[in-house]
Amino acid sequence: MLRQVSRSSIPVIKRITNKSTLATLSSVKVLSCTSQSRYLSTASKTTASVANVAATASNVTGAARNYSTRSTVVQLLNNIGSKREVEQYLKYFTSVSQQQFAVIKVGGAIITQQLPELASCLAFLYHVGLYPIVLHGTGPQINELLENEGVEPEYIDGIRITNPKTMEVVRKCFLEQNLRLVTALEKMGVHARPITAGVFGAEYLDQDKYQLVGRINSVNKSPIEAAIESGYLPILTSLAETPSGQLLNVNADVAAGELARVFEPLKIVYLNEKGGIINGNTGEKVSSINLDEEYEDLLKESWVKYGTKLKIKEIHDLLQHLPRSSSVAIIDVNDLQKELFTDSGAGTLIRRGYKLINRNSLEEFGNPDLLRSALLRDPEIKSGKLSVASYLKLLESVKFKSYGDEPLEVLAIVLEEDGKVPKLDKFLSSKTGWLNNVTDNIFNALKKDYQSLCWVVNENDSNLGWYFSKSDGSFAKNGEIIFWYGLKTDEVSQLIKTFDSGSVGSSLSSSSESGVFSSSTQKRGFHSSTVRFSNPNPPLIKGTNTKKAKVALIGARGYTGQNLISLIDKHPYLEISHVSSRELKGQKLQGYNKDNIVYSNLQVEDIIKLEENGDVDVWVMALPNGVCKPFVNAIESVSNSNSKIIDLSADYRFDTTGEWIYGLPELNDRATIAQAKKISNPGCYATAAQVAISPLKDYIVGTPSVFGVSGYSGAGTKPSPKNDIKFLSNNLVPYSLTDHVHEREISSQLGLDVAFMPHVAQWFQGISHTISIPIKQGSLTSREIRNIYQDRYQGEKLITVSGEAPVVKDISGKHGIVVGAFAVNSKENRVVIVATIDNLLKGAATQCLQNINLSLGYGEYEGIPIEVVIRG
Template sequence: MHCIRAPAVRAVTQAATRSKCSSRLLSRSTPRAIVASSQHAVLRHYATALGQTHPSARSAVINILSNIGSKREVEQYLAQFSSVSSQQFAVIKVGGAILRDHLNNLCEVLRRLNYMGLYPIIVHGAGPQLNKLLEAAGVDVENRWEGGIRITDGKTLGVARKLFLEENLKLVETLEALDVRARPITSGVLTAQYLDKEKYEFVGKITEVNKKPIEAAINDGFLPVIPSMGETVDGQVLNVNADMTAGALAEAIQPLKIVYLSEQGGLFNKETGKKISAINLDEEYDYYMNQSWVKYGTRLKIKELNELLVKLPRSSSVAIIHPDNLEKELFTHKGAGTLLRRGDKLHTAIAMSDFPDIQRLRSVLKRNREGADAEAVLDRFLRQLETRPFKAYWDERMEALAVVLPPVQGSSLAQLATYTITKSGWLTNLADNIFQNLKRDFPKLFWTVKQDDENLTWFFDQAEGSLNNGKGDVLFWYGIDNAEEVRALMTEFSLHGRKMHGDVNLESQLAAQQSAHQAQTPLQASNPMLQQQTRAFSTFPRASQALSQLGRPKATGSLSHQSRRHYATASTTNPNPPLGSRNNTNSRPSTIALIGARGYTGQALIELLNTHPNMDLRHVSSRELAGKKLQGYDKREIIYENLTPEDIRRMAEKGDIDCWVMALPNGVCRPYVDAIDGSGKDTLVIDLSADYRFDSSWTYGLPEIVERSSIVKAKRISNPGCYATAAQVGIAPLLPFIAPEQQPVVFGVSGYSGAGTKPSPKNDVANLTNNLIPYSLTDHVHEREISRQLGIEVAFIPHVAVWFQGIHHTINIPLASPMAARDIRNLYQDRYAGESLIKTIGESPQVKNISGKHGVEVGGFAVHSSGKRVVVNATIDNLLKGAATQCLQNMNLSLGYAEFEGIPKM
């Protein structure tokens, strides 16, 4: 390895030899060859060998694998990057502002890339630093520009040359301090000629790139670091624009990636203010160049990058990205900045005669299809396409193919019947390209995917809603904002499961012989397509496990985050599979009575009920607010009441209330519950206090941890505590691995809303400012709750801080035997795969990112050097998933609605 001294090199070499790798692995390009031949197993050997002699290197490798997207994405892209020669991985242009403000973060990222065997070529500028020096020297910087190019006289050139050498050395030394060998290449690479000597003076344009110094540096195990200065053939130094230098290097090197690091982190649509995720230049170049907001620097950048990519292989792409997100851009399908690529021009067909080669079409449709009946099923499908409307999309090489069945009369829903794409198609973002066209042509679309599909997370990103039928299939849709339309779609899916598959399961269209025996749902009645569905013909590759973000769709489209309704019921691979038998079977609005609404939790629940399509709030009780009008509820006018237990008994006897929610302080609600019990009516009661959390006759309502089926059947549900919810989520996946006779320790910090509305030192902002207040340091009620539910002793140490809402847990967990951070994170990903309201991340989650959100974030996964202790972090909004959102989950399950109906996406 280039960054480790001889003993470590021998260790890696021995590990590679033990892995029966070829003798080629003994070169300095070891990691590249290893990954190309056997990514995961050898990376494990490699990390282990590094760990024996260089712990920081091992930590870096594991960190990159456990903190970027999914392991599969990382390995896919790492294999792609490793499939070319070292110098063809990437050219990274670093501007002066990045060197000035983000140097350390940049070098940390470069270190991790380097430890994975990747050698980006670094070219840098120093514009802002040069401006500062020139201003200090009395130069009128503002008037020394022409057409975006700095006029460089002799004095400016002298200052610039000295500065560039200093900045180059600073970057190299920072890398070396991180044990990354870097080589400054300040001459001999870039030959230039005067751009326009009379106009710009000592400004050049690159005419030739000498690759030999770059190749020599990489072959010797060094990152090449090149300033954006060229030399004429007779040795005159010229100032060259750094973007132009990066482009010239890319044209000569032909890398897979050209990266422009930017503080803005990408290109932005000036009309919407949103970052542009990707631009397919072959299809979208003219569109963008004709937009009124594409002007000045944005227009020039798109134009220049289009000209550059035309000269490069189609596999090359440009990323404009903030340095902090560089790894996410490189190693995930979703990316983080703006990706520009030539893309592939898409072809369309609305009739079979539009396909240029039917045999090729047949072979594409057969991809990943197993079974003896494949040919017969395919024949039937093609015959169907000859007689019915459809629209197909494919690229020139048919790496990707989509077939959509348009809406039929009486329905507005189109169905994605086939969506097949090769692995190389995923890596070149063909999937995004096609889906952009689908969303343009079909404003309302649904499709189904197998739960174990390896690209499942990508489909969640395209969808606005989802439903898992608990049988291995996931229904997705976008563009549907009508509750009845969604309910009909979900009912059909729940009843017939795989029979709804298209191709994203195409065989669903074929077996009409069974439709006569099936009762028609409202959706079937309006959509004959759904009357013909039986088995599934899947063209999606299968994976060994569901991915970590199953059930966590991303909000897209024109509706606001606040106004969008979400209907996602997800299944998971954990030991407690979610779906109960009653999901989304209730079509009647449920009447709700809320007892105790003055507090923050009651107000949060009222806001959720206000937008829930099937919850009808009828009564709200508060002694302090009695007689006043309830604010924040628009469905009907409600006046606060001061309901006594006797009032509640009489109301319960009438049977007009479907669900009673007790949002009262601890120790207060029992008389009210007794009154309901005495009514003789078995209506649903949910208690948000701690009064019944230790009562075995009540169901503990934490859907992600307990059996959901028990909640579905329950009429008495105790809503978990906020601290307790996050702590259980943070500990549960490691329960089998905790050291015996030892206990996890939870250090929790809550915002002051957790102290309630009654004035106290714990919600006094003046007292909390510049302060952290510990309280109930032993025997806190949540300590007993966590321990009871997990079945082990857990120590809990609560604190309150000056922010309003949100909780952060730092959880120390002793392990019975050594474990690696990567394996621990995989445990959490697997345990919470399918949970819409739990997000597993690599880094430590932050309170500011969870406040106002409806789920739990868990991450950190820092393992002690012994491997026998891990620290996990978890964050939760104490008023939402810690109380009101969780209450609504339990209400949905028990009342017969989809679990996440009315709950905004995380």
């Protein structure tokens, strides 16, 4: 897989179909890919000619086809974002024979858990004339069947021992899963051909040790080529055969690598349920692996074992036989389009790369022309304000250390001066360096060598969000921002004082041409980790808008919907225009007195029509998780769409495209929320936990543990033991004690691992969190912690900071959060904080109304009763 492509080396072979690049799109039959809704945006983002392509392509017979065609093509074109990239990728993919487009390896868990998304994405590719070679595994299904039959799976070095009984299960699983995927594709109008044998020839890997496990020694391309030439997607299993016909089990990653060696595709993609390789120590996704630099040390890591080790070894061996610019992407199925059709890609990128080199003098660079070329990326030098020669002269007179890869795609220079914080003076990267994550490798090397560091960046730098992510704190003045990490409180104060006086020096240059990290979501508010300031994100209390706005609720029958209806009924400017519920269709909307509203059951076509007519200002999706994508797709398919969308489910809380903004006003930038078109409303548990943990982020040294207890309204209206009053009586019910969706949400938003253990109690509404937070020993007293919280939430009308531990009965029916207790243990290395929130109000409906108010320009608290629950 080539993330930034060196395309001149790809042979041009005439395609069998889809010969032209752009014009053909207007007549190609396509299906909408619902799993890619997070990449949707309005057609205005692309150039006029690209928009015309999308408009032409939408003129397919039938209204429904109109919608699906337009939705799909706009998805692709707007996801790419520019005419240049559209033409580049379509030309790129149509420049080679169809079997050379891509090899996509699908993990077995994907077929079990994300089959509709996988089928949608493959259908998208098929219907624009692209034919990936798809090979799938079936590991989880095999384990489940073996467990059901009382057979314990055995592994040696990550390889499954396959005896005849296991092989019987393996073959059955492969055939069943292959048929499931083929059937799902056929239902979407895709011609798919199951190829379960006849491709991989093999010999025994070690018959005595592994039994029926094979080592691939040949690949028969004919069945694959015949399928593609006939217009079918080839769907392969990783079963291999000996010359005598004995079936052998082969690891699917290994089989995918062998396919890649034979076909040399433009793209090599591994799909897994984790969306990449996860660091077993930190729980974080590894964004990139530079094999030349990291391979040997990586294999020594305790968490690199079994399938992970085998995968990394196989990819390493594969890339040794491909051009150095080649790479492999391991991604989530929802990121498949992003990986294939954008420069930035997704998941974990593995490439050979180059080793990083440190140089402490100009003589060590060896090639002066290479150094000059890297320095010419500096905007100051390009503009003539600074010459290369004068900067080189400076380096001769100071102590410095430089970091770079062999070809100097990235060059970092740190200036060292006795008694001062080391300063990152230059950080120069080519676009290739950004896209291939060399920048991350360089910065990781910096952090290993420097316990503390500062750097200055122009506030218009296109990679500003990246710098925020690398820092502990920042301070802005006169269009420049100083960042730092690893500093103590007094050091930060001195650094800011020096910067304020203009003595730190000019801002470093990161080559603003790349624009890789220029999305609006990454332009975060300025922050400081160790200096106490007033609330950096004060409430936008007064709004300027007084015009009426219409709200449509999709799925409004639940408790949250009912509470939101009640709030809108008392809002001075909001009016409900539509409520949609399949179960309540035809019934009168209760609890709303401004108008006589009747429930309807809005379909996709109805939503498109309402959006085209401008009948709705705000759409509120009050639907279960995983349901709202078609409705969002429909709204976004309208080219002149001006409405706002608030999603109350978890569907878009993990969005990484920048199109969805996480709507927690007390912690996220309110100005960004106010400008957003699509807002993901946070979860109830997650809101209270983040508010309770966030102010201490820079003092945390381990994993905070959240013991959460909710009233049974949090379990919804659908009958279950968690909302059964008799079952809950005199009872406390734990559930989803690991990997709960709110655990993921809290961790991802705070940027640290948080353990969350939810429970349901016998009261109706209200949540209580008891949170144990490990902190740096002796760093804070209880009073200091309370002061930090009071400063951080100064002016926040919906957050109360209390010296006492709040109780849930005081928050029920109220619209805010109470945070208190701040109990520090005798060792002074742990603090316990208690937070309470009403799960239906600030945990859902009230917060939704805050987001609506901000997005429409009303006062943030318009229509929200402000009540102080407990005075601090």
